[in-house]
Amino acid sequence: MPAPALSISHLRKVYARGTVAVEDISLTVPEGEFFAFLGPNGAGKSTTIHCITGIAEPTAGKIEIFGIDAVKDYREARRLVGLCPQEFNVDPFATPRQIVDWMGGYFGMAAKARKERTDMLMERFELILHQKKQFRELSGGLKRRVVLARALIHDPKLIILDEPTAGVDVELRRVLWRYLAEINKDGKTILLTSHYLEEVERLCRQIAIVNKGLVVREGTKDEMVGEPGGLEQAYLVATGAQADHVAAE
Numbered sequence: 220m221p222a223p224a225l226s227i228s229h230l231r232k233v234y235a236r237g238t239v240a241v242e243d244i245s246l247t248v249p250e251g252e253f254f255a256f257l258g259p260n261g262a263g264k265s266t267t268i269h270c271i272t273g274i275a276e277p278t279a280g281k282i283e284i285f286g287i288d289a290v291k292d293y294r295e296a297r298r299l300v301g302l303c304p305q306e307f308n309v310d311p312f313a314t315p316r317q318i319v320d321w322m323g324g325y326f327g328m329a330a331k332a333r334k335e336r337t338d339m340l341m342e343r344f345e346l347i348l349h350q351k352k353q354f355r356e357l358s359g360g361l362k363r364r365v366v367l368a369r370a371l372i373h374d375p376k377l378i379i380l381d382e383p384t385a386g387v388d389v390e391l392r393r394v395l396w397r398y399l400a401e402i403n404k405d406g407k408t409i410l411l412t413s414h415y416l417e418e419v420e421r422l423c424r425q426i427a428i429v430n431k432g433l434v435v436r437e438g439t440k441d442e443m444v445g446e447p448g449g450l451e452q453a454y455l456v457a458t459g460a461q462a463d464h465v466a467a468e
């Protein structure tokens with residue numbers, strides 16, 4: 220059996236001031252999967268992603284990326300992951316080309332390989348017209364595309380997207396969906412967090428719902444969509460939200 224793209228076992232993260240952001244999360248994402256990681260604000264999604272990508276250090280538990288320990292063998296594991304963080308952590312004065320190229324440098328790619336790959340990504344995400352503008356001048360949807368291109372510069376096998384379509388208008392969201400579906404079709408494994416259940420329904424095949432640092436429901440998209448009330452009801456019930464609204468339907 221090949222190692223899964225991502226395996227999280229009893230992850231726990233307590234921040235310095237005692238906030239238990241992740242209580243106990245275990246997840247397995249097989250290679251090639253399009254996996255939704257859902258939950259209300261504060262559930263611990265971004266913290267889990269930060270632990271996977273070395274931004275935060277787990278308090279306990281084990282994370283493996285294609286069988287490689289994400290903490291002990293951080294550099295080797297990190298190279299396999301492309302991350303689109305929830306917040307834009309870029310130099311607002313840099314251009315899309317620079318932003319993408321610098322990430323290639325971070326992963327130790329040679330200049331020629333970076334240039335070829337950056338050219339391809341600018342083309343693929345329709346950024347050619349904008350590649351020499353400053354990041355701060357771009358619309359929200361274009362910024363998301365730049366960050367997506369940056370996540371792919373080193374040709375990672377696992378792509379993690381933390382609310383990639385938050386604040387993006389309907390039309391550009393559809394463009395992003397197309398890109399994400401294509402990336403998955405190319406064989407890349409995707410882990411997506413989102414508050415847009417329509418997006419999850421369209422794109423994802425497997426779903427884990429977290430609440431208060433615990434996985435409260437896991438299953439296939441088809442199974443949850445097929446229940447009375449569909450994915451929205453499954454989500455609301457799992458997270459214990461708005462019980463009266465659910466009951467009234």
Ligand code: ADP
Nearest residue numbers: 234238240258259260261262263264265266267
């Ligand atoms: P989500 O991404 O699901 O909205 P987060 O992982 O961002 O959830 O947050 C989980 C909990 O951890 C929240 O209570 C949040 O306030 C807290 N938290 C997140 N980041 C930090 C941090 N760097 N330091 C302290 N507490 C944090």
Ligand code: MG
Nearest residue numbers: 264265266305
């Ligand atoms: Mg978050």
